[in-house]
Amino acid sequence: MTVDYKIFELGDVSLQRGATIRGAKLAYKTYGTLSPAKDNVIVYPTWYSGQHYENEWLIGPGRALDPDKYFIIVPNMLGNGLSSSPSNTPEPYNGPRFPQITAYDNVMVQHRLVTELFGIEHVRLVTGWSMGALQTFHWGALFPDMMDLIAPFCGSAKCSRHNFVFLEGVKAALTADAAFAEGWYVDKPARGLRAMARVYAGWGFSQAFYREKLDIEALGYSSLEDFLVAFWEGFFLPKDANNLLTMLWTWQNGDISDNPLYGGDLKAALGAIKAKAFVMPGQTDLYFPPEDSEFEVAHMPNATLVPVPSIWGHFAGGPGTNPTDVDFIDAKLKDLLAS
CATH class of the missing domain: 3.40.50.1820 (Alpha/Beta hydrolase fold, catalytic domain)
Incomplete structure (x- = not known):
């Protein structure tokens, strides 16, 4: 590469x-x-x-x-x-x-x-x-x-305080995976990354985006579930969990x-x-x-x-x-x- x-x-x-x-x-x-x-x-x-x-x-x-x-x-x-x-x-x-x-x-x-x-x-x-x-x-x-x-x-x-709380939810979803092992994982905590992605999905786009079905109409996914798996889980799965948590802490303390x-x-x-x-x-x-x-x-x-x-x-x-x-x-x- x-x-x-x-x-x-x-x-x-x-x-x-x-x-x-x-x-x-x-x-x-x-x-x-x-x-x-x-x-x-x-x-x-x-x-x-x-x-x-x-x-x-x-x-x-x-x-x-x-x-x-x-x-x-x-x-x-x-x-x-x-x-x-x-x-x-x-x-x-x-x-x-x-x-x-x-x-x-x-x-x-x-x-x-x-x-x-x-x-x-x-x-x-x-x-x-x-x-x-x-x-x-x-x-x-x-x-x-x-x-x-x-x-x-x-x-x-x-x-903001509200933004901080949203990120607590993201963090909790990622770290709840037993494979996360308090950050000492050997294999990536895939279930935690997928859970994190699903929490994120409700926040990244607006209510109106979902109401208008832009995940299907504009982005071309075949269903809401396809969007959650292909776009959101696909977005986070390649990333390192500890890296994500480091940047999340930076964000919360911005x-x-x-x-x-x-x-x-x-x-x-x-x-x-x-x-x-x-x-x-x-x-x-x-x-x-x-x-x-x-x-x-x-x-x-x-x-x-x-x-x-x-x-x-x-x-x-x-x-x-x-x-x-x-x-x-x-x-x-x-x-x-x-x-």
Whole structure:
């Protein structure tokens, strides 16, 4: 198998929650060419369980994220199986012993990639879907003078209490499988992964999506059960359970104010984001409802609320599932980049 990404060797990385990853690795891929002035940079972080190639639906000639115009950096989240993760870290921090990773940890090592490896001091745009949006908000709050624009879509600056509870259900389904063995599994906990997928299925798409039978009419599955098995179970079965749990913890503990800069003051952290922002919630997103984005935008000095008018729920934002939504997000990114 050919590897289409590179590894940035981070050395020993001390984490926010007290542990250290020794010989830490950040996997990344770039698209396009860095301009001589280094002024055409877009940072586009990955999402829950996603890897860089699963971000490519928004990159291409004629798109807002056009590699003929921009130098697009896609850093893989810690825990996603390519960067340092439970599945690829040597003992003793392997498997369920892999340390707790925050979004702050992710963005701090991404900042090192951008500045140390490429010598980039300024970024045009940071954008991302879902947990990519969480990281986008962190970029804006942690490095407010470093970028012109941010566009978090279908995500939040802080994991809401309701979102936290949803993820507890996902986690409980995965870890209830006896084969999970508290993370020391020999064979993958397939029953747990399938159960997790079924819990997720009720959240990833909206009530209206299912009411309109878009799983059959738009995506072409032969029945609801076919959709649950082929799409949802098929989505999670190839993934490593400990990796999923690491990223789930990162998600549940996502909070742009949970760091020494802001000391837990969310309004202060939002108020510190200087970049011009399009905050794009999915109109029917069950994880990240527009009301949460309204609160964020109200406390950001330079932000506009741009709801995605879609009944595709969270998946309005990715990963390229509905072409109409892709075109809407792409058009808004073009507007933002043109400003």
